Amino acid sequence: xxxxxxxxKASSAIIATLDGKTKSRVLRAMADALEQEMDRILxxxxxxxxxxxxxxxxxxxxDRLYLDEKRVRAMAESLRQIAALREPVGRVLEGWRNExxxxxxxxxxxxxxxxxxxxxxxxVTADVGALCFKSGxxxxxxxxxxxxxxxxAIAEVLQNVxxxxxxxxxxxxxxxxxxxxxxxxxxxxxxxxxxxxxxxxEALIRYVAENATVxxxxxxxxxxHTYIHTEADPDMAAAIAINAKCDRPGVCxxxxxxxxxxEIAPEILPRLYxxxxxxxxxxxxxxxxxxxxxxxxxCEEDWDTEYLANILAVKVVNGIEEAIAHIRxxxxxxxxxxxxxxxxxxxxxxxxxDAACVYVNASTRFTDGGAFGFGAEVGISxxxxxxxxxxxxxxxxxxxxxxxxxxxxx
Amino acid sequence: xxxxxxxxKASSAIIATLDGKTKSRVLRAMADALEQEMDRILxxxxxxxxxxxxxxxxxxxxDRLYLDEKRVRAMAESLRQIAALREPVGRVLEGWRNExxxxxxxxxxxxxxxxxxxxxxxxVTADVGALCFKSGxxxxxxxxxxxxxxxxAIAEVLQNVxxxxxxxxxxxxxxxxxxxxxxxxxxxxxxxxxxxxxxxxEALIRYVAENATVxxxxxxxxxxHTYIHTEADPDMAAAIAINAKCDRPGVCxxxxxxxxxxEIAPEILPRLYxxxxxxxxxxxxxxxxxxxxxxxxxCEEDWDTEYLANILAVKVVNGIEEAIAHIRxxxxxxxxxxxxxxxxxxxxxxxxxDAACVYVNASTRFTDGGAFGFGAEVGISxxxxxxxxxxxxxxxxxxxxxxxxxxxxx
Numbered sequence: 001x002x003x004x005x006x007x008x009k010a011s012s013a014i015i016a017t018l019d020g021k022t023k024s025r026v027l028r029a030m031a032d033a034l035e036q037e038m039d040r041i042l043x044x045x046x047x048x049x050x051x052x053x054x055x056x057x058x059x060x061x062x063d064r065l066y067l068d069e070k071r072v073r074a075m076a077e078s079l080r081q082i083a084a085l086r087e088p089v090g091r092v093l094e095g096w097r098n099e100x101x102x103x104x105x106x107x108x109x110x111x112x113x114x115x116x117x118x119x120x121x122x123x124v125t126a127d128v129g130a131l132c133f134k135s136g137x138x139x140x141x142x143x144x145x146x147x148x149x150x151x152x153a154i155a156e157v158l159q160n161v162x163x164x165x166x167x168x169x170x171x172x173x174x175x176x177x178x179x180x181x182x183x184x185x186x187x188x189x190x191x192x193x194x195x196x197x198x199x200x201x202e203a204l205i206r207y208v209a210e211n212a213t214v215x216x217x218x219x220x221x222x223x224x225h226t227y228i229h230t231e232a233d234p235d236m237a238a239a240i241a242i243n244a245k246c247d248r249p250g251v252c253x254x255x256x257x258x259x260x261x262x263e264i265a266p267e268i269l270p271r272l273y274x275x276x277x278x279x280x281x282x283x284x285x286x287x288x289x290x291x292x293x294x295x296x297x298x299c300e301e302d303w304d305t306e307y308l309a310n311i312l313a314v315k316v317v318n319g320i321e322e323a324i325a326h327i328r329x330x331x332x333x334x335x336x337x338x339x340x341x342x343x344x345x346x347x348x349x350x351x352x353x354d355a356a357c358v359y360v361n362a363s364t365r366f367t368d369g370g371a372f373g374f375g376a377e378v379g380i381s382x383x384x385x386x387x388x389x390x391x392x393x394x395x396x397x398x399x400x401x402x403x404x405x406x407x408x409x410x
Numbered sequence: 411x412x413x414x415x416x417x418x419k420a421s422s423a424i425i426a427t428l429d430g431k432t433k434s435r436v437l438r439a440m441a442d443a444l445e446q447e448m449d450r451i452l453x454x455x456x457x458x459x460x461x462x463x464x465x466x467x468x469x470x471x472x473d474r475l476y477l478d479e480k481r482v483r484a485m486a487e488s489l490r491q492i493a494a495l496r497e498p499v500g501r502v503l504e505g506w507r508n509e510x511x512x513x514x515x516x517x518x519x520x521x522x523x524x525x526x527x528x529x530x531x532x533x534v535t536a537d538v539g540a541l542c543f544k545s546g547x548x549x550x551x552x553x554x555x556x557x558x559x560x561x562x563a564i565a566e567v568l569q570n571v572x573x574x575x576x577x578x579x580x581x582x583x584x585x586x587x588x589x590x591x592x593x594x595x596x597x598x599x600x601x602x603x604x605x606x607x608x609x610x611x612e613a614l615i616r617y618v619a620e621n622a623t624v625x626x627x628x629x630x631x632x633x634x635h636t637y638i639h640t641e642a643d644p645d646m647a648a649a650i651a652i653n654a655k656c657d658r659p660g661v662c663x664x665x666x667x668x669x670x671x672x673e674i675a676p677e678i679l680p681r682l683y684x685x686x687x688x689x690x691x692x693x694x695x696x697x698x699x700x701x702x703x704x705x706x707x708x709c710e711e712d713w714d715t716e717y718l719a720n721i722l723a724v725k726v727v728n729g730i731e732e733a734i735a736h737i738r739x740x741x742x743x744x745x746x747x748x749x750x751x752x753x754x755x756x757x758x759x760x761x762x763x764d765a766a767c768v769y770v771n772a773s774t775r776f777t778d779g780g781a782f783g784f785g786a787e788v789g790i791s792x793x794x795x796x797x798x799x800x801x802x803x804x805x806x807x808x809x810x811x812x813x814x815x816x817x818x819x820x
């Protein structure tokens with residue numbers, strides 16, 4: 001492990017200063033190689049699928065794991081898109097002269113060595129490897145055990161391209177010890193690793209956050225609210241609420257709790273009830289909401305539950321103050337929305353709600369690197385520091401100051 | 411402790427949305443109060459000085475601890491300067507429309523609750539409290555035991571102003587349990603605390619980094635190099651080297667190791683020898699440097715030692731490649747300088763040296779919030795993430811996305 005990490009660290013000096021043109025060429029070569037090695041990748045995936053069958057993995061999990069020709073081509077296409085992104089290294093973020101007439105530039109640079117821990121989907125191996133490469137970082141990847149063969153095959157294809165280009169294979173590699181102990185060791189290697197990105201279940205993220213000495217950018221839960229203010233346009237409110245819950249209930253930017261102002265509840269709730277019924281949404285409502293709709297009675301726990309399913313908690317509130325207080329107490333700082341035509345209410349909500357993304361009159365479903373226009377998504381950070389909310393490739397860089405003098409001393 | 415942290419967290423919602431004008435007024439009132447409560451602060455400091463005497467603390471430590479009227483007035487003046495800084499909250503860092511015609515703004519916001527652990531100097535209590543206040547954060551301060559009474563008096567003066575202004579005292583407070591266990595508890599409270607800034611000895615910082623579950627911005631050691639390239643202007647090289655070492659040898663941006671190109675060594679080293687001798691600098695040189703100067707023979711350990719004293723390690727290198735390799739191996743990523751008139755050497759050094767601040771033809775002593783023009787300094791971060799290098803008040807903010815829609819759904 002020590003030897004592997006030393007090589008990874010040493011490689012980071014090479015990839016960090018590689019020019020943009022070369023990086024794009026290598027990424028396109030990787031895309032081509034994935035398509036050329038189609039048979040090998042599908043054969044490896046078949047082994048994982050067989051094991052999944054034997055271990056009785058659920059249908060959703062098997063679908064995430066499964067690769068066919070179309071999916072491998074999509075993986076290659078994604079690499080070509082990453083190749084085409086604007087060069088993320090060397091952007092001058094700020095620049096000024098100080099009083100001593102030093103010319104100071106704040107310039108984006110790679111972070112160094114990034115460890116990414118993830119599950120199931122084998123395309124993450126190619127995607128994250130490519131995003132790290134494009135941003136000048138070394139990637140140490142730890143995929144799920146269930147995708148072991150697929151990940152191994154994909155990583156080898158990428159590594160063969162690196163080697164053919166005269167670059168160290170360690171620039172993109174799988175963690176050699178993929179056991180629990182391997183992860184435990186990795187997250188404490190702050191001498192070698194600069195950032196850990198855990199993507200997966202709450203238990204994994206909690207474990208990493210509690211035990212890592214390396215900085216961690218978490219991709220945690222999203223307990224998102226939509227708050228329908230008294231002055232909401234009812235049509236808009238209904239459309240946004242349905243979209244936020246039902247478009248894809250299993251993702252982190254889906255709504256989990258709907259807050260409705262007391263005054264607008266008699267008008268909006270019966271209407272939403274019909275729409276949610278049609279969408280097959282299971283409702284859990286507080287007592288005041290039950291005056292207007294049929295639903296199970298919500299218990300305290302519902303306000304803190306990320307269902308990740310077509311289930312919605314509904315609560316009637318006495319105005320914006322109570323709505324904001326509820327979100328402060330139960331929200332996860334991911335995405336929160338208000339629907340209103342009232343200027344002051346919108347401003348207050350935007351200012352007082354402490355979340356990565358705060359919306360007026362739009363669905364929380366837009367919290368996404370692609371929807372934000374980032375071109376590629378690394379994930380959605382629930383950290384407050386380094387990166388918050390949708391992470392594009394720029395969030396895989398940090399900065400340094402370049403200072404140009406002419407002999408200045410203090 | 412739990413109760414205290416809950417109050418701190420609750421207070422963060424209040425300070426986070428306080429307008430700039432009010433914050434400046436409160437800070438100026440705090441400055442006035444420090445001057446008005448001069449006697450009380452000096453009396454408290456006298457108790458700390460007496461204890462320092464009894465515990466035989468060193469002269470340097472006692473000087474750092476000591477307060478007189480002039481120092482308290484300087485403390486007040488510093489608060490007035492912080493009050494006058496540009497409002498750090500609410501800056502629009504970026505803004506664009508996405509494809510769905512959402513108007514997206516990336517806006518600076520307070521981090522939340524910040525724990526700062528520091529030693530000796532009681533003025534840090536006022537300074538850090540004020541910087542956190544101005545940037546809309548709650549400050550939990552843990553000063554050194556030796557400054558206990560002074561810190562208590564200063565914090566109370568600030569808290570009385572908060573209370574008089576109708577604000578919670580918890581916005582600036584001392585950690586109630588200032589024992590080792592108190593710190594151990596604080597750094598694991600990620601439910602309540604958003605950032606820990608340890609300023610102090612290596613052991614403290616290591617302990618915090620290894621045990622915290624709260625994100626940490628470290629203020630670590632500075633093992634800074636100055637590299638005199640073959641094409642250096644000898645006058646400039648000599649002036650920069652002397653300044654980088656001798657101006658203030660005890661600070662983190664002082665040079666610890668001088669690297670000299672083989673070709674320029676016969677010219678520059680004898681000259682530097684005379685200058686360093688004059689400045690009382692103790693030299694430790696490698697064998698090749700010893701051909702030109704008299705000094706102790708450097709051992710392997712010298713290249714990794716932050717002397718924080720008027721001692722300098724000197725090494726002759728075979729060109730820029732070896733210089734960069736030496737810095738990569740022994741540098742701490744703080745500040746590194748090259749002296750050269752050669753364009754390509756300067757560019758290569760700037761690109762390949764991985765440090766917060768990389769200089770061409772200037773002294774590393776400029777790595778400092780004040781010298782950078784930040785108006786106030788929070789510290790100098792040796793983190794790669796969130797903040798790197800000199801930290802101004804802007805580095806006490808994070809961001810959120812405000813998203814303005816007109817009913818968009820996905």
